[in-house]
Amino acid sequence: MMEIPLVVENLSFRYRDRQGAAIHNISFEAKAGEVLLIAGASGCGKTTLIRAINGLIPRSYKGEMSGKILVFNEEVKDWKLSQISQKIGTVLQDPERQILGTKVVNEVAFGLENLGMPREEIYKRVDEALEFLKISHLRQRETFNLSGGEKQKVALAGILALRPSIVLLDEPLASLDPASAQDTLDAVRTLADQGLSVFIVEHRVEDVLRIHPERVMFMSEGEIRYLGNIAGLSKVVNYREVKISAEEIEERAKQDPAPAEIHVLPGAASKGPEAEALVKFEDVAFGYDLEHEVLHGINLEINRGDVIAVLGPNGAGKTTFVKHAIGLLKPKSGRVLVDGHDTREASVAQIAQMLGYVFQSPSHMLFAPTVREELAFGPTNLKHSKEQIEQEVKEALRIVNLSEKENDPPLALSFGQQKRVSIAAILAMRSRILVMDEPTAGQDYQNYMNFMDSILQMPAFEAILFITHDVDLAVIYANRVLMVNDGKLVADGKPQDVLRDFDRLKANRLIPTSLLALNLKRFSATGRFMRAEALAHV
Amino acid sequence: MLVAWRYRKRENSFIQSFDPRAWVIFYACFLFSTLTFWDVRFLIPFFIIATYVLLTSGVKWHEIRRAFLFIVGFVFFFAILTFLTGRGGTEVYKEEHLIREFRASFSILGWTPVLKVTVERAFFAVSQLARISSIAIMTILIPYSLNPALYGITFKGVGLPDKFAYAMDLTMRFIPTFGRDFQLTMDAQRARGYELDKISGGIIEQVRKLGPIFVPVTIHAIISSEDIIDAMDLRAFGVGPRTWLDVLTYQFRDRVLIGFGVFILAVSIFVGVMGYGAFWVPDALIQLFP
Numbered sequence: 001m002m003e004i005p006l007v008v009e010n011l012s013f014r015y016r017d018r019q020g021a022a023i024h025n026i027s028f029e030a031k032a033g034e035v036l037l038i039a040g041a042s043g044c045g046k047t048t049l050i051r052a053i054n055g056l057i058p059r060s061y062k063g064e065m066s067g068k069i070l071v072f073n074e075e076v077k078d079w080k081l082s083q084i085s086q087k088i089g090t091v092l093q094d095p096e097r098q099i100l101g102t103k104v105v106n107e108v109a110f111g112l113e114n115l116g117m118p119r120e121e122i123y124k125r126v127d128e129a130l131e132f133l134k135i136s137h138l139r140q141r142e143t144f145n146l147s148g149g150e151k152q153k154v155a156l157a158g159i160l161a162l163r164p165s166i167v168l169l170d171e172p173l174a175s176l177d178p179a180s181a182q183d184t185l186d187a188v189r190t191l192a193d194q195g196l197s198v199f200i201v202e203h204r205v206e207d208v209l210r211i212h213p214e215r216v217m218f219m220s221e222g223e224i225r226y227l228g229n230i231a232g233l234s235k236v237v238n239y240r241e242v243k244i245s246a247e248e249i250e251e252r253a254k255q256d257p258a259p260a261e262i263h264v265l266p267g268a269a270s271k272g273p274e275a276e277a278l279v280k281f282e283d284v285a286f287g288y289d290l291e292h293e294v295l296h297g298i299n300l301e302i303n304r305g306d307v308i309a310v311l312g313p314n315g316a317g318k319t320t321f322v323k324h325a326i327g328l329l330k331p332k333s334g335r336v337l338v339d340g341h342d343t344r345e346a347s348v349a350q351i352a353q354m355l356g357y358v359f360q361s362p363s364h365m366l367f368a369p370t371v372r373e374e375l376a377f378g379p380t381n382l383k384h385s386k387e388q389i390e391q392e393v394k395e396a397l398r399i400v401n402l403s404e405k406e407n408d409p410p411l412a413l414s415f416g417q418q419k420r421v422s423i424a425a426i427l428a429m430r431s432r433i434l435v436m437d438e439p440t441a442g443q444d445y446q447n448y449m450n451f452m453d454s455i456l457q458m459p460a461f462e463a464i465l466f467i468t469h470d471v472d473l474a475v476i477y478a479n480r481v482l483m484v485n486d487g488k489l490v491a492d493g494k495p496q497d498v499l500r501d502f503d504r505l506k507a508n509r510l511i512p513t514s515l516l517a518l519n520l521k522r523f524s525a526t527g528r529f530m531r532a533e534a535l536a537h538v
Numbered sequence: 539m540l541v542a543w544r545y546r547k548r549e550n551s552f553i554q555s556f557d558p559r560a561w562v563i564f565y566a567c568f569l570f571s572t573l574t575f576w577d578v579r580f581l582i583p584f585f586i587i588a589t590y591v592l593l594t595s596g597v598k599w600h601e602i603r604r605a606f607l608f609i610v611g612f613v614f615f616f617a618i619l620t621f622l623t624g625r626g627g628t629e630v631y632k633e634e635h636l637i638r639e640f641r642a643s644f645s646i647l648g649w650t651p652v653l654k655v656t657v658e659r660a661f662f663a664v665s666q667l668a669r670i671s672s673i674a675i676m677t678i679l680i681p682y683s684l685n686p687a688l689y690g691i692t693f694k695g696v697g698l699p700d701k702f703a704y705a706m707d708l709t710m711r712f713i714p715t716f717g718r719d720f721q722l723t724m725d726a727q728r729a730r731g732y733e734l735d736k737i738s739g740g741i742i743e744q745v746r747k748l749g750p751i752f753v754p755v756t757i758h759a760i761i762s763s764e765d766i767i768d769a770m771d772l773r774a775f776g777v778g779p780r781t782w783l784d785v786l787t788y789q790f791r792d793r794v795l796i797g798f799g800v801f802i803l804a805v806s807i808f809v810g811v812m813g814y815g816a817f818w819v820p821d822a823l824i825q826l827f828p
Contacts (some may be wrong), residue, residue, distance in 0.1 A: 057770055083775035089770050097765040102542050102711070109774030109783045116781050125782075144541050158773065282728055290600060328725045348728040357729040363761060364719065365726035367753035377750065381731030396828040423731065 002097070003072045003199045005165050006030040006053065011067035018063075022048040024222045026067070028082045030197040032165065035188060037208050038201045040219035041444040042416030045448045046201045047093070050168050052201070055084040072165070085111065085497035087090055089159030090168045093415075093442070094175060095151040095342065098158075104130075104138045104146070108157045115162075128155040133187050141411060148314035149180025157188065164204055173204045174442045177313045179471045179509035185211045202447075203444050206243050220243065239533075241474075243445045246515040255275055258537035264479070267459035268305040276340055277301035278433055278463050279325050279355070283334035294320050295487045297334070302433065307456065308465040309474035309495070312484035313509035320358065321484060322435050325465075326357045339432075353382055356431035361439050362422035366410040371402060371421055374410045378429040387429070397423035399454040401447065416443050420451065427455065436466040440473060474517045476501065476531045483508050495529050496520075499533075540711040540717055540766070548596030553683045559695040560792035561684070567799030571806035572672050574631050576817040578661065580809070581668040588675040597682045603816055609674045616670070623655060625683030630817035634658045635827040657827055662817045684736065686711060691782045700780050716759060723754045743790045777779035 011026040023045040030036055038046050051057040058065050059081055069076050071087050092098045101107030108129055112122040130136045133153045138146065143154060152172055159167060169188065173181040181204070189211040202208050205216075209230060216233045218226040226236045233242070239249045253259075263269070279302040287293040294317050302308065302325075305361045310318050323329045324336050327343035336343045339354050356378075359365060368374035375393040384392065397403045400420035405413065410421045423439060434455065440448040456464065456477055461482050468474065474495055481498040483491035485508050491498045499505065500520060502512055519529045526538055548554055553561060572584045607749045620627060624634075634656035642651040684692070688706035693702065724734070737747045770776070809815050 015775040054772060056771070058772060060764075060768060080777065081771045083776050084779035085772050092765070092772075094767065097762070098769045099767055100540065100708075100766065102540075102689075106687055110775075113781045113783055114777060116779050119781055119783065119785075122781060142542065162773065172677075266718060323725075326729055327727065330652075347731045347733065348725075349731045352729055352731045359722075359726045359729070361722070364722045365730070365755055365756050368748045377732075378730035381733075429730065 005032050005072060007070040011052060013048055013057055013065045015065055016061040017250045019224055026224060028227055032197055034197045034214035035192045035198045037202060037213040037216045038199060039205050041446060043414045044219040045222040046219055047170055050170050051203060054088050054090040054168055055081050060537045087164055088166045089162055089164035090160055091155050091172055093170045095155040099143045099151060103145055104141050104143060104154050105444040107143050107154055108161050110158055111162045115395050125161045129161040132160060133157050146243040148175050149183055152184050167191060169200045171201055173202055173207060177509045178511040180314060181329045182511055183208055206245055241446045244530040246518040251537045253536035254351055254531040259533045262453055262456055263455050264307055265305055265461055266457060268462045270303060277303050278339060280290055280337040284324060284331040284529055285333045285337060286329060286331050298489055300489060302463050304462045305482050306463040307478050308482055309478035310467045310482045310484060311474060311510060317487040318484050322467060325435060326355050329350045340368045354431055355435060356426040356429050358423050358436040358439060360424045362418040364378060365422055366418060370407050371410050372406045374421060375425050375428045378425055382429060392428040392430055396427040399427060400424045400451050419443060432462045434461050434464045438467055440470055457468055471510055471513050475519055475529045476514050496523060541715050542544040542686035542711055543714050544683060544772055551596035552589055552594035553679060555784055556795050557788055558688050559786060560795045562692055562696055564795050564799035565656040568805040569673060570675055571802045572669055574806040574810045576665050577817040578665045578668055580815045581665060584666050588672040592675050592679060594678050595683060601611055602678060605678055611673060611677060613667060613670045616660060617667045621659050621663040624659055628827060631658045635824050637827050646722050657823050658818050685819055688784055691784045691786055695786055701776055710755040711760045719758050720755050723751055727751060
């Protein structure tokens with residue numbers, strides 16, 4: 001009889017410092033050669049389940065655990081982590097947090113070195129893993145200089161070199177451009193086809209569905225709500241909770257009332273167009289050192305009423321570009337004008353009154369003892385009155401759905417919640433322009449759609465710009481799309497004009513989504529891009 | 539993610555022509571030898587060696603300008619401070635010969651500031667400059683010249699156990715990573731209207747107002763350390779003796795360098811034990827200012 005790679009029986013776990021179980025009575029089996037997609041909202045217990053399977057719980061994360069985990073019929077409770085790691089490989093949420101080696105070859109070899117294998121065997125396995133993932137050309141590259149997609153594959157190669165039977169991937173697509181995500185998913189599919197059991201925890205459900213996972217597990221509040229084939233998923237989950245294909249959403253939304261119309265930037269609409277651009281880039285070039293130029297000749301204006309999505313591959317220069325708008329970086333040549341003032345002649349704090357900038361990583365800014373104080377920090381620096389600050393904080397908390405966390409320490413919240421606090425902290429400053437760097441990365445679908453809806457309807461903003469890898473976000477919210485590649489602005493126009501050109505999308509490592517395809521199909525009737533729920537009622 | 543120093547392979551670099559283990563051993567010998575002396579005549583050869591290594595390193599001025607100016611500024615600041623206050627030097631000389639005395643025209647609560655320029659203070663400042671500059675020059679070149687991919691095997695090669703060698707590797711890379719995180723946090727807070735240069739209030743209040751910088755940087759460093767530990771645990775780190783993928787092989791010139799370093803150290807210790815190399819001022823100068 002064939003041994004089952006993994007059996008989980010009545011698994012429950014409560015973190016030592018938290019109340020209530022993070023996962024409760026989880027039971028399932030994983031088969032060899034299958035991809036099991038694990039989906040669910042932030043905080044539903046997905047990562048806890050992964051940690052329990054790979055042994056970090058209870059070895060590194062302490063708490064109360066009950067139930068059993070069997071790997072090839074052996075209970076792993078008394079195994080050392082090194083034993084588990086030879087059977088179960090884990091790619092952590094962010095490859096940046098996993099990569100230790102300075103060169104790709106050293107990184108992939110790390111686990112094998114630790115097991116004290118002979119050097120020849122290590123080289124053999126490293127080359128096999130690199131070849132399997134088609135990244136042999138990266139062998140001697142420095143890990144620090146790799147793109148996001150390359151890092152993800154290198155992290156995976158480091159796991160595959162250990163030849164595990166089970167591979168766990170915790171949100172592997174969170175920071176990848178669509179083409180890199182697709183490459184990673186293709187590699188995952190091949191792994192399963194070769195007989196490995198692959199678990200993939202991911203919010204980008206629609207992307208993973210493209211590789212036809214054998215089963216899907218949907219978790220909610222620490223429990224399994226659904227475990228079965230893909231076809232059954234869309235029947236049991238709310239299409240507002242999990243992102244399924246646009247056709248399915250359209251079909252199911254027909255039975256529901258039409259969604260409320262979003263009135264984008266009502267403040268800008270009431271003021272009408274402004275004579276002068278809010279932000280103006282004039283032939284901007286920039287390099288972090290003398291030898292390499294990162295941005296080349298950027299010319300662009302951000303005007304009142306613009307909702308701009310900035311798309312482009314990992315490492316294209318998108319963040320470098322938007323950091324110029326707030327003056328954190330100054331152009332090497334050309335100039336950036338914010339509200340008519342050259343950013344070279346204004347401090348970042350002065351520009352912050354006009355332009356609010358939400359950083360990619362929340363952990364670089366959160367410091368206050370409570371969420372309320374965290375949110376009050378920016379408006380206090382900008383010398384807003386006490387009453388005004390109180391109102392701004394309350395409003396920002398409501399938008400990101402964290403009103404009940406007002407008195408909690410932000411650093412004790414989950415990553416998704418911290419990200420929302422970081423967005424709220426900038427919303428509370430009530431700048432005229434909002435700039436967000438990947439606001440939805442690592443967020444669950446329902447939460448980010450809700451806060452994007454609310455942000456777009458805030459009367460204070462006159463223009464919004466967001467960097468994203470999510471083409472659908474551009475389809476739903478943007479009225480203008482900028483495409484950045486290799487430090488150049490390669491496209492600037494209405495979403496229906498820029499995103500229609502599939503060759504251009506491909507050249508910029510973007511992949512057309514079902515929502516984009518559906519919108520293009522219905523464009524002659526709608527005259528604009530819409531979300532799938534709205535298309536159901538056209 | 540741990541970032542590396544700005545190392546790159548440089549053609550015709552003297553320092554890079556050696557095995558990193560040989561260089562680390564030579565550096566350690568150089569460091570301890572330099573610290574043996576206060577006599578500027580003995581320190582000058584070390585300063586010459588350091589300058590030679592700097593000039594033949596292949597490191598471009600624009601690469602090290604910022605770090606170099608910071609360290610030179612730091613060294614000068616402390617040398618001048620010692621010169622002005624006379625503190626520090628009193629441990630190596632017993633009497634002072636006055637060149638000139640400057641007395642302030644005002645008093646604070648009955649105390650009149652006086653600056654005494656003495657032969658010993660002047661020479662102590664010069665010795666201190668030569669000593670610290672030599673060490674600083676040699677140290678500043680390490681991150682630009684040692685291949686980060688070889689940190690671990692280098693420390694293993696000089697006799698550290700696996701775990702310590704890898705810990706040293708991570709520590710070396712933690713410093714630039716910390717610098718990057720500090721800059722990111724500064725940027726994030728500046729974007730929220732925070733201005734470090736406008737912090738006011740008493741000392742305690744000023745420290746409290748640095749919280750928006752130091753709390754995220756510290757927390758981020760702790761979280762990153764936990765991530766690193768998880769990543770290492772998940773790939774069986776520390777379960778037994780590890781294989782180091784890279785292999786380093788000593789060449790003849792490496793043995794010569796190590797021999798030279800050990801020779802310098804042995805001579806320095808011998809000279810020190812024989813009572814030479816302590817703080818020195820020329821007799822002629824003392825006789826000029828009896």
